[in-house]
Amino acid sequence: xxxxxxxxxxxxxxxxxxxxxxxxxxxxxxxxxxxxxxxxxxxxxxxxxxxxxxxxxxxxxxxxxxxxxxxxxxxxxxxxxxxxxxxxxxxxxxxxxxxxxxxxxxxxxxxxxxxxxxxxxxxxxxxxxxxxxxxxxxxxxxxxxxxxxxxxxxxxxxxxxxxxxxxxxxxxxxxxxxxxxxxxxxxxxxxxxxxxxxxxxxxxxxxxxxxxxxxxxxxx
Ligand SMILES: [Fe+2]
Numbered sequence: 614x615x616x617x618x619x620x621x622x623x624x625x626x627x628x629x630x631x632x633x634x635x636x637x638x639x640x641x642x643x644x645x646x647x648x649x650x651x652x653x654x655x656x657x658x659x660x661x662x663x664x665x666x667x668x669x670x671x672x673x674x675x676x677x678x679x680x681x682x683x684x685x686x687x688x689x690x691x692x693x694x695x696x697x698x699x700x701x702x703x704x705x706x707x708x709x710x711x712x713x714x715x716x717x718x719x720x721x722x723x724x725x726x727x728x729x730x731x732x733x734x735x736x737x738x739x740x741x742x743x744x745x746x747x748x749x750x751x752x753x754x755x756x757x758x759x760x761x762x763x764x765x766x767x768x769x770x771x772x773x774x775x776x777x778x779x780x781x782x783x784x785x786x787x788x789x790x791x792x793x794x795x796x797x798x799x800x801x802x803x804x805x806x807x808x809x810x811x812x813x814x815x816x817x818x819x820x821x822x823x824x825x826x827x828x829x830x831x832x833x
């Protein structure tokens with residue numbers, strides 16, 4: 614993926630075209646590990662919207678912003694060297710620090726696009742933790758934007774239940790149990806409570822590709 618120019622193209626339809634083709638391509642054309650990242654973003658986005666709607670969020674604009682933020686959450690990884698991003702084996706401390714830059718890098722990449730203000734907060738804060746032990750800022754509790762608190766759980770759910778290069782997918786029930794145990798630690802306890810109230814069959818339905826929100830994302 615080619616990062617957008619700093620500040621983006623601010624001129625009318627040119628800007629809209631740039632946003633569509635850069636961030637929401639119809640055919641990403643990705644293969645290998647890139648395809649895995651793209652599939653993860655789409656599934657995690659469906660989970661995030663299901664969770665948001667179950668929390669009572671029904672404003673279409675807010676739901677769309679959550680979906681956009683989820684789809685873009687790891688856009689900053691485009692700046693991480695592939696040798697680190699797709700390394701087979703444990704990362705060194707330096708390599709881990711490089712990867713941990715991606716929320717801030719992604720936020721800066723989106724800074725020129727006015728329509729992505731709320732989505733960019735999700736990009737910036739998706740690795741923050743409820744207990745303040747996350748990054749990049751160590752924000753805690755409700756100082757973390759709600760969309761990021763919702764997405765953090767959706768991101769983890771898909772990561773746990775999907776095959777990765779370094780481990781196989783874990784059973785859904787096992788993921789549910791572990792996430793339940795992280796209420797008040799990694800995740801907002803209210804978000805976890807709503808997550809646990811949704812039947813596993815509904816999560817599988819969303820994970821299998823059911824759209825739980827809007828038509829294809831549009832950019833205004
Ligand atoms: Fe991330």
